[in-house]
Amino acid sequence: MNIKEKLDILSDAAKYDASCSSSGSSRQGKHGNTSSSGICHSWTPDGRCISLLKILLSNVCMFDCVYCLNRRSNDIRRATFTVDEIVKITTDFYKRNYIEGLFLSSAVFLSPDDTMRRMMEVAKKLRREKGFGGYIHLKSIPGASDELVEEAGRYADRLSVNIELPSNVSLNKLAPDKNKEDIFGSMSYIGKNYLENKEERKKHRKAPTFAPAGHSTQMIIGASPESDRQIVTLSSGLYDKFALKRVYYSAYIPINEDVRLPEPQIITPLLREHRLYQADWLLRFYNFKADEILPVTAPNLDVDFDPKTAWALRNYHQFPIEANTASYEWLLRVPGIGVQGAKRIVMARRHTSLDFSHLKKMGIVMKRARFFITCRGHILDNLRTSPQMIAMTLKPKKSVEDTQLLLKI
Amino acid sequence: MKNLYKKTYQYDGTNAGMLCTLADAIKRGEMPTFQTANSVTLNFAEHTHIVDTDEERSEVFLDWLKEISDEYSVRMLIYILMSDCIGYEDTLLKYCLLLRKHENNTMRMQANPIVRSIHDRCYKVTKEIHRFKGLIRFQELESGKYWAPFEPDNNIIVALIPHFTARFADQKWILHDISRQIIVTWDKQILYNKKAADYMKDEKISDAEKDIQQLWQTFYKSITITNRINPKLQAQFMPRRYWKYLPEVE
Structure with a gap:
């Protein structure tokens, strides 16, 4: 399989990841730098911005999450990049000013540690061998060892762990191979390191960074029955507890047919995603509490009003x-x-x-x-x-x- | 009798010329109408003051403004000068008078119509500068340099220099404003070149370039969520007039 086919498969597989942020870090490399305000480089016909080269390392997955295109039981084309291939595409694109950097995620192949190690090696090679100063966002694989996450954080600007679904019940039902402990364990490990590193860098300005642009997470909305109140309360808790920078919401798009999923004709409106982002903004920039936005008496966001x-x-x-x-x-x-x-x-x-x-x-x-x-x-x-x-x-x-x-x- | 006929100031249409015109108006305490040398003159000659353009005097004027106000207020003026200011001289003069009167408090007078106008106009320029930090596309030339043609609304090429110098310090690059035919080149140092055609005449796009562009088009295509196509939203962020030099949108 040539590199073009791989890119076709592995960027297609990454397109539902919502995060595109390249802000919050300021780094100067031999080749490239990051701009703390973030820069968008293009916009796709769906109106979403391209800031990072958003790809999967591999879509060969050992898990069978019901909502996911790459689940084990789906019959789709599979591909895996080598470390060198990703490094080459990233630098070729970066030199031409197509992108701010790399957003690398992956299906879990072999084991969480093997996957995480390969991702970490991409970031390491870019930084160490290419002197790459652009933005790197690595998706941390739940269940990967702390040492690997720690090393990944040294090279990345941002780490993220997907919470996937807004409640434990839904996670068990729709992502049976994943568990809450691994997800929150990774999140809290990254959050702790991020805060400690921030303190350390106040004392020693030259101390090595750990994910200086912070960490984020993403959840799928509409594949499971949680109310907006449950979702926003969860987000508010995540911001407070794990020092998260962003929570991303992704309106569920029916890809697989499965009795555990909503009927394919039930489409989660993009408006719901939009309203959730508005509520999220109220939490982060307008000093609102989750309870004020969504009291018990009004557990879902209004369709007609922000x-x-x-x-x-x-x-x-x-x-x-x-x-x-x-x-x-x-x-x-x-x-x-x-x-x-x-x-x-x-x-x-x-x-x-x-x-x-x-x-x-x-x-x-x-x-x-x-x-x-x-x-x-x-x-x-x-x-x-x-x-x-x-x-x-x-x-x-x-x-x-x-x-x-x-x-x- | 003095104010019966409004004075007309005529200058050569350059930024330096306009700054000298503003300096003259402030010095003489007049609120003239403005005219550039090539516009049609309807006024009587005795009411027309012809301003000599003097680069040095325009610099002195900016320094004076900085002294009486602050760095930030003058930086806004410099950004505005990157836009086409013919027809906008009157507002700029009033702005300078505000700076003289209120000094560095001026920019906080957010409700003042002149300050608002300056703000909005400046925002248009800085927004375009920020946009082009993303929308610039380099192509590799056979000579190993990276060439970026573009056509901004405002004359912003100079404002892009610090960004690309920091980002691609180890790369030889060329920014090329096609409509104004201005070139800025970087090879360990910045060179400003007004004869773009001469500079580019022996350059050719490298053979490998097509492959990389195709790879980029592949990515662009497969990252799109096809059941959410929304061209209006796309054009809102990335107006069509900027698409000409983007290899991904063809």
Whole structure:
């Protein structure tokens, strides 16, 4: 099999991995460097960005996870890259500025340790022999030995362990060869090392790095029955407990037929994935708690409204707030005001008293914000109203599914 | 009587010329209309002030702005100068006057229409710079150099130099702005060349290049999730006018 065929098979097999981030690390190599802001190099016709060469080392798998294309029992073309082949493609692509670096994952062939060792060797060769300074994200194989993970972390910018499914019950049912202990064990080992290394590098700036861009995980949404509340609560716990940088959500795409899976005609809407990312953003950048976004009384995210608007409508008694005096934290909670907008308001109001025309020019989305703020004590157009009226005004006229796809970032 | 006819300042259309024009307007305390040398003149000659372009004086003017305000505010101005500023001189003059009045507080006046306009325009330029850090595509030449043709909206080639110098220090490369015919080359040092055609005339694409491009196209094709095709979203991130030099989208 030539290298082109292998690349065809092993990038096709990697395409459902959501992560594409190349940010958070800053490294200067002999050949190449990483930019801490991250850079996208292209966008595929599905609208997703390409930042990294995203491939599997091998799709020969000893596991039989129900939802996965590469499961043992599927009759598909199988291929395995050699270490040198991956090193060559990576450097050839990098030199031409096609990519920021490599995202290497793999099916589990032979054993978790054998797989992990081969992946680690790719990263080692790139760094040691090629002086490669580009971004490297390695997927850590649950059950691989700590020594191998530790060594991989020395060469990689990011490590990740896929949690796969949002609950233990679903994991047992859909990924019978994987177990929770291995997954959380790896995650906590990486999290601990990452935090320790960060501390160490504060003391000794030249200390070797361990996955300086942190670690992340991914779960499949819609292949199992968990509610959004369960999912977001789980994410919130992962961020707190394991110091994760990102949780990725991947709307389930039916690939295999199996009684344990939802009927193939039941398609998880991309909108659900999008709403989960919005909720995730509220956790990480807007100081929201999982309980606020999804209380027991509303365990699933609203189809018609983004999670912040939905929260504000449920808590309408706390609004409106005054743009000229409200705290930064409260501005962040107003639908239509983002992190940039809140910062601009705080800066601008020191120099002038703000009115609605100012806010509009500063990039505040007045369509939503107007119901929740006052300027100099006034409500826009004396628009006194109720949460029910607001909900009616803001409810999307077009099918949400069509428009939301455009908004997904 | 003095303000009855608005003065017209005429300059040669270059950035240095415009900076001298702004300097003159501030010095004389006037709010003129602006004109470049090749535009049609309708004003009476006695109301037209013809500005001499002087590189050194334009530098002195920028230094003065830095002194009265701060590095950041002037850097925004420099980014804006990479865009086509003809027709925008008036806002730039008002911006300079704001800098003089409010010094380094200016950029915090986020509600001020001039500051907003400067911000937005600057954002367009820096956004394009960031985009091209990703969208630049090098091709290997027979001479072993890596050549990247591109056509940005703004004249951003200089702003890309630090990024590619740090990234590909061990590689000989050429950035080539096709529409402006400007070339920047790197071989352990930066050279700026205005005669792009002369420089490139003996260069040829290497034989191996086609194979690598095909490999890249293979990757691009198989990484796409075909049951989620969404060309509108794709074009939103990667506008079609930038596709010409991307080997993956053909």
